[in-house]
Amino acid sequence: MAADVLCEVNNCKYWEHGNKCAADSIYVVSHTGKKAEKQEETDCKTFDPGV
Numbered sequence: 001m002a003a004d005v006l007c008e009v010n011n012c013k014y015w016e017h018g019n020k021c022a023a024d025s026i027y028v029v030s031h032t033g034k035k036a037e038k039q040e041e042t043d044c045k046t047f048d049p050g051v
């Protein structure tokens, strides 16, 4: 389990100063199904623009 999540997406409603994520948990998905070959193929599905 990840104790800390660092994130640079500062327009997400869970983002806090210091690149912290304040969500209770996050859900990471792959663009290409259940596997990924590169970092660029993954994303945080918990992202919420808050608007």
Ligand code: SF4
Residues within 6 Å of the ligand: 005, 006, 007, 008, 009, 012, 013, 014, 015, 016, 020, 021, 022, 023, 026, 044, 045, 046, 047, 048
């Ligand atoms: S929910 Fe995802 S996108 Fe939003 S701050 Fe946390 S890690 Fe970043």
